[in-house]
Amino acid sequence: MSGESVELTQGLRLLHDGPVTDAYNLLLLAATASRVTDPALSRMACVHATLAAWAGGDRDGYRRALDALCAPAGPQSAGSRSAAQPEAPRTAAPHEAAGRDPVDAFWREYRDGMRCVMNGDFRRANVLLRPVLGILTARADAPGLMSAGTIALMLGDLATARQVLGVALATARAAGSTALVPRVLEHLAYAELREGSYHQARVHAEAGLEAAGESGQRNVVAGLSAVLALAASIAGGPATVAAHAQTALRTAHAHGLSQTSTLAEWAQARADLGHGDAEHAAARLAPLVQDGPRQGHFGLWVMVVPCYVESAVLAGHDVDAAALIDQYAVWAAMGADPQAPALLARCRALVSSDGRTEGLFTEALAEHEKANGPYEHARTQLAYGMWLRRRRRPVEARPQLRAAVLGFEQCGADVWAEHARAELRAAGDTLTTAPETGSLGLLTPQQLRIARSVAEGATNREVAQKLSISTRTVEYHLRNVFTQLGVRSRGALTRLLGAEQPGHF
Known part of the structure; x- marks a missing residue:
């Protein structure tokens, strides 16, 4: 060699x-x-x-x-082209x-x-x-x-x-490219996240984790864990998000993975915000979006700005967001993020105090219609509905809040759907659909299906066959279920589910 x-x-x-x-x-x-x-x-x-x-x-x-x-x-010999390199065009x-x-x-x-x-x-x-x-x-x-x-x-x-x-x-x-499969899955899951297809991103990231673990690619495992943390930040409980994020950050810190650490920190902040803790969300995001040694990845930090602006506003922080929003405006004008124009208008609406707020929310909603992204669209509808309700305009707020609930349900954003339902109830309306009550509300739909199957006495292999997933994926989800619900055994899980849903079994 x-x-x-x-x-x-x-x-x-x-x-x-x-x-x-x-x-x-x-x-x-x-x-x-x-x-x-x-x-x-x-x-x-x-x-x-x-x-x-x-x-x-x-x-x-x-x-x-x-x-x-x-x-x-120097001149290239006829046999020196690497098979991994793109071929020259076949036609003139x-x-x-x-x-x-x-x-x-x-x-x-x-x-x-x-x-x-x-x-x-x-x-x-x-x-x-x-x-x-x-x-x-x-x-x-x-x-x-x-x-x-x-x-x-x-x-x-x-x-x-x-x-x-x-x-x-x-x-x-x-x-049979076992080394390449997890890397493709990482890119695919990230693309799905960018587009707001969280269900697909979660499935592909879980498959990638299983493949990467078998091939010993810790950096890829970290990247996929960050993707899972972002996906879980809109659906799962804080413990699930934290588990994925910490898995990502352990390797990211050791191996200098700036992209992975930015995504993982962003995921934890989104989970904080979704659970009503805007203060912690703003504190996590501030270093990522401000100049200094802790600023996020050079190609990603600007994408965090809308989440930071919303967190800071909800937390009541007296921050000058104008410079950050101006930088985000430059990014939005580049055309590299289809949802950026809508998020820019939302940011401006959130900080506006000169009578332009309603027009900016309307502009944001119009921009959302031009790009696929149900999660961010629903976030804007929720923010607009909250703004209307707090100005004693509940009749106008209700259509926005109903649309937000349905949008969050569409992309599996259970945490945010419950937030929107609470706002809708405060506006004097409700929807016929209701989330799982009690501690089961912390679980994602896939985790809940696995938990119920296990509580009914199914083995991991039987659950895997029933849901058409691997045994390792069942084990992975079950560990997260135990963490989320605070139980340590299958028997305790059975008793908990029986208590929360008597007669279900």
């Missing part, structure tokens, strides 16, 4: 199961060492170095790795007619497009990266499809990201 292959192998291993700064340095060494002898392998190392820099929140390192992609190299293109190497042109467009993403020029990024995305998708292999899905995700094209990553997952599974 050559020196550069050792560096590359170690760098790739650490990228998924070790400190990402170490992975970044090894991968750049591998890129430099193979630049002349194997340009394709060098480029592969550079691409993975960008992934390490992104995971670690190293903006400058990301740019250095991008620059290294197209550093001058304008740059070929001009005598340019299509492989070189591909990577320059990729590099320049990602530079535009980093600089916030998403209009130019789309022009450069759409052909790259098309070439990668046409390859129809799992690594190329995952790369294409990731590009679509960064461009804010969530529908394409989900579609391409779904095909990548099927392709990886069909090829």
Whole structure:
């Protein structure tokens, strides 16, 4: 094994199961060492170095790795193309007619497009990266499809990201790529979260955790745990969210995973807010959105701003949110987040005190109609309904609050649905549907199904067969059920469910 292959192998291993700064340095060494002898392998190392820099929140390192992609190299031998690299276009293109190497042109467009993403020029990024995305998708292999899905995700094209990553997952599974499957699932679950498809995100993240645990990819496990924490933050109890978040943060702190730690902290703050603890939510989020050493990931912190603004307002904090909202306005104008224009109008409505509030809420609701995202849409309807009710306009508040309840139910946001029901009752109305009462209200629908089956005497294997999931997934959920309900045995669970729902069994 050559020196550069050792560096590359170690760098790739650490990228998924070790400190990402170490992975970044090894991968750049591998890129430099193979630049002349194997340009394709060098480029592969550079691409993975960008992934390490992104995971670690190293903006400058990301740019250095991008620059290294197209550093001058010697002539490439016919057999030196790495199988992991995108193939050149099969048909002639304008740059070929001009005598340019299509492989070189591909990577320059990729590099320049990602530079535009980093600089916030998403209009130019789309022009450069759409052909790259098309070439990668046409390859129809799992690594190329995952790369294409990731590009679509960064461009804010969530529908394409989900579609391409779904095909990548099927392709990886069909090829038996056990190491790649959990990484595809992580990207897919995150894309589903971005789009507000929390049910699907939870299912894919749980599948990814099972696959990543078997292949020893702790960084991927941490990322998937952060996704689960975000999904649980709208549906489960604080204990479930905290368990997922702490699993994510233990590895994130040890391995320098800035993206994962930002998502995990955000999840805990959302859980606090959903359970009425705006004070703690604002305290968690403030460091992430403000300048300083604790600021969140460079590519994600701005997405936390709407949650922070709402938390600070509800907590009664006397904060000047104008500068943060202005920064969020820049992000919203980039077009990389379809829901951002609606969230921007909501933020402005929450802090408005000059008579524009109602118009801003109306604007936010109109923007929500342009993008899929039932959870955030319902959050705006709830905020608007609360604002109307507190101004003694209950008749106008009720339609907003009813819509909020139904929207939260649609995406499984049980915690928020109960919050909206309470506001609706305070406005003098109610809905015929009602949540589980007592401690069972802490459980997600899947956890409740498993708990009931176990209480009826089913073994873990029988529950798995009944619900078409793996035994490991049953065990995982059951541990969370025990934590949520404060029980230690199957017998205690049976007694608790019998007491809360007499006659159910």
